[in-house]
Amino acid sequence: WEKATLRNLANTKGMLIGSFYGGNNTTPQDFNNILEIQKREFNLGGIYTGMTFTQPEEGNFQLDIMRGLIKTSISNGLTVLIHPLIWFGSSPNWIRTKSKSDLSKAIETHIEKLAQEIENSKIPTKPIIVVVNEASQSNDFYFRLLGSEYVDRAFQVARRNVPSAILLYNDYNNHTTNGERYRITKETVDRLKSKELIDGVGIQMQLADGTPPPNKPEVIAAFKSYGMNVYVTEFTVNIRNVLGSQKERFEKQASIYQSMLEAAIESSVCKGFVNFQLGDKFSVWENDTGLPFYSKSADPTPYDDDLNP
Numbered sequence: 001w002e003k004a005t006l007r008n009l010a011n012t013k014g015m016l017i018g019s020f021y022g023g024n025n026t027t028p029q030d031f032n033n034i035l036e037i038q039k040r041e042f043n044l045g046g047i048y049t050g051m052t053f054t055q056p057e058e059g060n061f062q063l064d065i066m067r068g069l070i071k072t073s074i075s076n077g078l079t080v081l082i083h084p085l086i087w088f089g090s091s092p093n094w095i096r097t098k099s100k101s102d103l104s105k106a107i108e109t110h111i112e113k114l115a116q117e118i119e120n121s122k123i124p125t126k127p128i129i130v131v132v133n134e135a136s137q138s139n140d141f142y143f144r145l146l147g148s149e150y151v152d153r154a155f156q157v158a159r160r161n162v163p164s165a166i167l168l169y170n171d172y173n174n175h176t177t178n179g180e181r182y183r184i185t186k187e188t189v190d191r192l193k194s195k196e197l198i199d200g201v202g203i204q205m206q207l208a209d210g211t212p213p214p215n216k217p218e219v220i221a222a223f224k225s226y227g228m229n230v231y232v233t234e235f236t237v238n239i240r241n242v243l244g245s246q247k248e249r250f251e252k253q254a255s256i257y258q259s260m261l262e263a264a265i266e267s268s269v270c271k272g273f274v275n276f277q278l279g280d281k282f283s284v285w286e287n288d289t290g291l292p293f294y295s296k297s298a299d300p301t302p303y304d305d306d307l308n309p
Contacts, residue, residue, distance in 0.1 A: 006041045013265060016079055016128075016231075016272035018044025021069050023282025033307055034278050038078070044128075045069065045078040046233075046274055050090025051110060058094045058106070061113055070121045080127040081274060082118060083202075083233060084170060085111050086154050087133035088140040100145045107142070107150060108157050115161035128231065128272065130170040130202050131158045136184055151188060155197035170202025170233055176218045177225060189226055200229040205260065206276065208238035208285075208293040208300075213256045219263040223270055231272040232264055238285050240295035249299065257302065281305040 010017040019042055022031050038045055047069045055061050066082075073080045084090075086107060095106050111131070118127055132151050136143045142150045151169070158167055169188050173180040185201065192198035203223070207213050223230045237256045242249045264270035277283050278301050285291060285298040303309055 007043045010043055010273075015265065015270075016044040017274070018042040018046055018078070018081065018272070019275040019278050020046035020048060020081075020083075021072075023277045023279055024284055024287035026282050030279070030282065034282070035072070037278055037303065037307060039076045043078055044081055044272060044274060045073040045076075046081040046083055046276075047073075049082050049114060050084065050087055051095065052090045052092050054114060055110055056092050063114070063117055066114075066117065067121070070118070070123065074121075074123060079125050079272075080118075080123050081130075081233070081272075082114070082127060083130040084133035085114055085129060085131050085158060086142070086150075088137070088142050089134065091141070096141060103142070103145055104150065104153065107154060111154055111157045112161055115158050115165075118165065119162040126164055126166050127162070128166045128168060128200075129158060129162065130168045130233065131155050133170045133202075134172065134181075135169075135188065148188070148191070152192065152195065152197065155192055155195075159197055166199040167197065168200045168202040168231060168233070169198060170204065172204040172206065172234075174201075174222070175203050175205045175232075176214050176222045179222070182222065186226065189228070193228065198228070200231050200271070201226045202233040203230050203270075204234040204276075205232050206234055206236045206238070206300075207256060207260075208236075208240075213237075213259065216259055216263040216266070219260065220267045223264070223267040226269070229269055229271045230267075231274070232260075232270060233272075233274050234276040235260070235274060236276045236283070236285065236300035238293050238295075238298045238300040240285075240293065240298045250304075253299070275302055277301055278303045279305065279307050 135151050171181045171185045174182045174185040237253045280299045285300045
């Protein structure tokens with residue numbers, strides 16, 4: 001049983017299970033403690049690459065962290081997840097002032113730079129890349145200027161520059177067929193699939209706020225409906241409104257984690273299940289006050305504040 005880690009169990013299923021590196025407000029020691037858990041328990045490491053971090057000023061690419069984490073993944077035998085290449089929610093001010101033609105070029109240049117860096121890293125297993133995240137929302141300024149063409153073009157550029165990668169379109173509330181973003185995800189995926197530009201669907205699956213979780217049959221049906229492999233990319237269970245003792249709250253959370261992972265496995269089309277950070281106090285849900293489900297009692301990850309499971 002000492003060897004029955006999530007990593008070893010996932011390997012027996014031919015499945016990827018992972019988490020993103022680091023977290024919010026981590027010290028170097030915190031990061032190392034999280035890394036030790038990742039190396040032991042997971043076979044995938046998620047690397048956040050929003051443009052605000054990777055190109056904060058035009059032409060000033062900051063890729064040392066991405067390079068270092070790719071090397072860390074390779075040395076520890078972890079599959080690499082890059083997330084995302086393009087997301088309107090992580091766009092520095094310089095790109096928000098571009099004209100239509102200049103914006104299109106800036107997107108292409110950004111994707112080319114990151115994709116070439118990934119390709120040159122010689123990753124031994126196929127990297128998984130979220131090319132575009134949460135497209136076509138009302139505040140998606142890329143979509144306002146360029147329409148859905150920017151999504152297709154982003155995938156074309158990514159495919160050309162890193163042909164070995166598994167390319168995903170990623171969105172939220174698309175894990176059931178009645179979810180808010182299911183229809184737009186399905187339409188986007190179908191369009192990209194017809195052009196042979198996409199390899200899988202990213203399902204964020206950030207469950208929150210004490211509402212009843214989706215049931216397994218609903219999730220399995222939605223996963224299968226996409227007609228291609230899916231990857232749960234940002235799994236959390238926010239329990240800020242779950243009442244009871246801490247032990248009771250964690251037991252409720254554990255039952256949801258179990259049920260949703262079972263759905264992923266039983267669907268037969270879900271190839272990866274990724275936690276969005278480790279350690280509750282390092283979670284974005286406990287640090288970003290602007291998020292709708294922010295709370296210091298969100299406790300959303302599989303590990304508590306002290307990194308105990």
